[in-house]
Amino acid sequence: MLDSKSESLKGKILVTAQPNPDIDRVACIIGYSELLQKQGIDAHPGIVGNIHREALFILENFNVNYSKVSEKSISGFDEFILVDSSSRTGLSENIDINKVVEIIDHRKSNEAHVFKNAKIQIEFVGAAATLIVEKFMESGTELSEGSRILLYGAIVSNTLNFKSNTTTGRDKKAAEWLKKRLNLPKDFVRRMFLAKSDFEGKNVRDILMQDCKSVDKDAKVRFSIFQLEVVDLERIIKDNKKEILGFLKEDKIKQNLDYIFLTGVDLEKGFNMFLAVDDKTKSLLEKALGIKFSGNAVRREGLLLRKEIIPIIERYF
Amino acid sequence: MLDSKSESLKGKILVTAQPNPDIDRVACIIGYSELLQKQGIDAHPGIVGNIHREALFILENFNVNYSKVSEKSISGFDEFILVDSSSRTGLSENIDINKVVEIIDHRKSNEAHVFKNAKIQIEFVGAAATLIVEKFMESGTELSEGSRILLYGAIVSNTLNFKSNTTTGRDKKAAEWLKKRLNLPKDFVRRMFLAKSDFEGKNVRDILMQDCKSVDKDAKVRFSIFQLEVVDLERIIKDNKKEILGFLKEDKIKQNLDYIFLTGVDLEKGFNMFLAVDDKTKSLLEKALGIKFSGNAVRREGLLLRKEIIPIIERYF
Numbered sequence: 001m002l003d004s005k006s007e008s009l010k011g012k013i014l015v016t017a018q019p020n021p022d023i024d025r026v027a028c029i030i031g032y033s034e035l036l037q038k039q040g041i042d043a044h045p046g047i048v049g050n051i052h053r054e055a056l057f058i059l060e061n062f063n064v065n066y067s068k069v070s071e072k073s074i075s076g077f078d079e080f081i082l083v084d085s086s087s088r089t090g091l092s093e094n095i096d097i098n099k100v101v102e103i104i105d106h107r108k109s110n111e112a113h114v115f116k117n118a119k120i121q122i123e124f125v126g127a128a129a130t131l132i133v134e135k136f137m138e139s140g141t142e143l144s145e146g147s148r149i150l151l152y153g154a155i156v157s158n159t160l161n162f163k164s165n166t167t168t169g170r171d172k173k174a175a176e177w178l179k180k181r182l183n184l185p186k187d188f189v190r191r192m193f194l195a196k197s198d199f200e201g202k203n204v205r206d207i208l209m210q211d212c213k214s215v216d217k218d219a220k221v222r223f224s225i226f227q228l229e230v231v232d233l234e235r236i237i238k239d240n241k242k243e244i245l246g247f248l249k250e251d252k253i254k255q256n257l258d259y260i261f262l263t264g265v266d267l268e269k270g271f272n273m274f275l276a277v278d279d280k281t282k283s284l285l286e287k288a289l290g291i292k293f294s295g296n297a298v299r300r301e302g303l304l305l306r307k308e309i310i311p312i313i314e315r316y317f
Numbered sequence: 318m319l320d321s322k323s324e325s326l327k328g329k330i331l332v333t334a335q336p337n338p339d340i341d342r343v344a345c346i347i348g349y350s351e352l353l354q355k356q357g358i359d360a361h362p363g364i365v366g367n368i369h370r371e372a373l374f375i376l377e378n379f380n381v382n383y384s385k386v387s388e389k390s391i392s393g394f395d396e397f398i399l400v401d402s403s404s405r406t407g408l409s410e411n412i413d414i415n416k417v418v419e420i421i422d423h424r425k426s427n428e429a430h431v432f433k434n435a436k437i438q439i440e441f442v443g444a445a446a447t448l449i450v451e452k453f454m455e456s457g458t459e460l461s462e463g464s465r466i467l468l469y470g471a472i473v474s475n476t477l478n479f480k481s482n483t484t485t486g487r488d489k490k491a492a493e494w495l496k497k498r499l500n501l502p503k504d505f506v507r508r509m510f511l512a513k514s515d516f517e518g519k520n521v522r523d524i525l526m527q528d529c530k531s532v533d534k535d536a537k538v539r540f541s542i543f544q545l546e547v548v549d550l551e552r553i554i555k556d557n558k559k560e561i562l563g564f565l566k567e568d569k570i571k572q573n574l575d576y577i578f579l580t581g582v583d584l585e586k587g588f589n590m591f592l593a594v595d596d597k598t599k600s601l602l603e604k605a606l607g608i609k610f611s612g613n614a615v616r617r618e619g620l621l622l623r624k625e626i627i628p629i630i631e632r633y634f
Contacts, residue, residue, distance in 0.1 A: 112437065113430045120429065120439040138455070 011078030013101070014069065016046030018090040023055040024127050027154035028083035028104065030066060031132045031147045036081075038141050044069070044077070048092060052210075057195035058153045064146030084128035086110035086120075104131050126171040127158035133174035145182070152178040153192055160229065160267055161189055163303055190231065193267045197230035204243040208262070213306060214255070221317045223259035224251065227306045233266035237273050237297065245296055249277045259284060259313075263306055270303045288313045328395030330418075331386065333363030335407040340372040341444050344471035345400035345421065347383060348449045348464045353398075355458050361386070361394070365409060369527075374512035375470045381463030401445035403427035403437075421448050443488040444475035450491035462499070469495040470509055477546065477584055478506055480620055507548065510584045514547035521560040525579070530623060531572070538634045540576035541568065544623045550583035554590050554614065562613055566594045576601060576630075580623055587620045605630045 036043035074094035353360035
C-alpha cells in the first residue's frame with residue numbers, strides 16, 4: 001500500500017477532524033500523520049480547539065509530543081485527510097471540501113458523498129483508532145510510544161474497555177498488538193476514565209452539554225438524551241443530582257422537547273443510571289427498558305449505550 | 318481481515334452491481350464472491366442481465382464457470398455487497414438499500430451515503446478489479462484460474478492496457494501478480510479488444526448507445542458524447558461512417574442538444590478519431606483540442622479518454 005499513498009498524496013497535507021477532538025480523533029490525527037510521515041509524505045497533525053479530557057490525560061501524563069493548529073493556519077495546507085469524521089457539519093470553514101483527499105471513519109451515517117475527491121474507508125469497528133492501528137500492522141512500520149499509548153487509550157475509551165456492544169474482534173486484536181508493545185501502568189484504564197469523571201470545579205451544565213444527542217423523530221417527537229460515561233457514577237449522580245435535574249427541567253422547556261433524560265454509564269461496574277424530571281419521560285423509559293423509577297432516578301444493571309437506547313425507545317412513541 | 322468478515326456478514330449474501338455488467342463488474346462479482354466463500358461466507362455471484370462483450374469473450378473462451386441470477390430471485394438474499402458500484406441509480410428494485418452491507422468502488426462521484434449500513438471502500442485506482450486482487454494478495458488466499466483471468470482482463474480493459482491516464486501503480490502491481498499466476502495466450506489482449514470491436518451484424522445505433530455520456534452543464538448547455546474503444550478504429554469508422562453521422566444528426570435534434578460528437582479510441586495504436594455533424598460542435602472541438610476537421614472527421618495522435626475530454630471542452634462553453 002505504500003506506493004499508493006505516495007502516488008496520490010501531494011503537497012502539504014493536514015490530517016484533521018472536527019474541532020475540540022475527543023481521544024479517538026486525537027489518536028487518529030497523531031497516529032495517521034506519523035504513518036504518512038514515515039512514508040515520506042508531508043503530513044501534519046491537525047488538532048483544532050480544545051482537547052477532550054481523556055486525551056489530555058494521556059498527552060500530559062505520558063509525555064506525548066503534540067501541537068495544535070489554529071483555524072487561520074488551516075488555509076495554508078494543500079490537501080486534507082479527515083479521520084473519525086465523514087461529515088461537513090462542524091468542520092472548519094477553512095477546509096475546502098474539494099481538497100479533502102481521504103476519509104477514514106467508523107460511523108454509519110455519513111456525508112462522504114459530498115467529498116468528491118476523497119478516497120473513502122468506512123468500517124464499523126468500535127474505534128476509528130483500530131483502522132489506523134491496522135494500517136501500521138499491515139505496513140510493518142514501527143509506531144512511536146506516544147502514538148501507541150494514545151491509540152490504545154482511544155480503543156479502550158470508545159469500546160468502554162471492550163464492554164460495549166460496538167466492540168469487534170478487530171478492536172481487540174489491534175489493542176492486543178499495541179499492548180504487547182507498551183509498558184502500561186497497571187491502573188492505566190482506571191486513571192484515564194477518572195480523568196473524565198472529575199467534576200471538581202466544573203459547571204454541571206458544561207459537562208452535560210459535552211455529550212448530548214437531540215433527535216427529531218419524523219419531525220413530530222423531539223427528544224434530547226444526555227450521557228455521562230464515568231467511574232464512580234453513583235457518587236457523581238448523588239453529588240450533582242440537584243443541578244442535573246434543574247438543568248433537565250430548564251432545557252425541556254427551553255428547547256420545547258417531548259422527552260428529556262440523562263443516562264449515566266458506570267465505566268467500571270457496568271450499570272446505567274437514568275435521571276428524568278417529567279412523568280411522560282419516566283413512563284416511556286419504564287415501559288421501554290423494564291425499569292421502575294424511584295423519584296427522579298433509577299439504576300439498571302448491565303451496560304446500555306445511548307446508541308442502543310435510542311432505537312429501543314423509538315418503538316414506544 | 319478474515320475475522321472481520323465472518324463477524325459482520327451473516328446469512329445468504331449476493332455480490333452484485335447494476336444489471337448488464339461490463340468486464341470490471343463481472344470480474345469483481347465473481348472474484349469477490351470466491352474470496353468470501355473461501356472465508357466460509359455464504360456469498361453468491363450476482364450477475365444480472367446481459368454481459369458485455371469483453372467479459373463474455375473470457376467466460377466463453379477460457380472455461381470460466383459462471384451463473385446469472387434473475388431479477389426475481391434477488392429478493393431471496395439476506396444481504397447485498399455492491400462492487401464497482403456506489404449508486405442507487407439503475408440498481409434492481411429488489412435490492413433493499415438498507416441491506417447493502419458493503420460497497421467497493423473506484424469512482425469519484427458516489428451516492429455511498431444512502432447505503433446506511435454499508436462498510437465503504439472507495440479508492441481511485443484504474444479498475445475496481447484491482448481492489449479485489451489486493452484483498453486476495455493480502456489474505457494469502459489462492460484464486461481460481463477463472464477468476465485470475467477475468468480480473469486480469471478487467472484491469473487491462475479498464476486501463477486500456479495500462480495506457481490510460483487513470484492507470485495507477487496499484488493496477489500494474491495487481492496485474493503483474495495475476496500474470497505470474499497465469500499462462501495467457503500471447504495474443505490475449507488483442508483478442509479481448511477485438512471481441513468488443515466486432516461490428517459484424519450489429520446495429521450501429523445499439524453499439525453507440527452502449528457507451529454514451531450526456532451532460533447538462535449548469536442546466537444551460539446540453540451535450541452528448543459517444544465513445545468507441547476498439548481495435549482497428551480507422552477501418553471501423555470508415556465502414557460505418559454514414560450510419561454514425563446519420564445517428565448523430567438525428568439524436569441532436571431528438572434530444573435537443575447543443576453539442577454532440579463521437580470520440581473513437583484505438584486501443585492498440587493509441588490515437589483518437591472524432592466525428593461531428595454540426596459546425597458548432599466542430600468549432601468547439603477545434604478550439605479546445607487544437608485539431609482541424611476535414612469534413613466530418615479528424616484524427617488526433619495520443620490517447621484521450623472521454624472523462625479527460627469533458628473538463629477540457631467545458632472551459633470553452
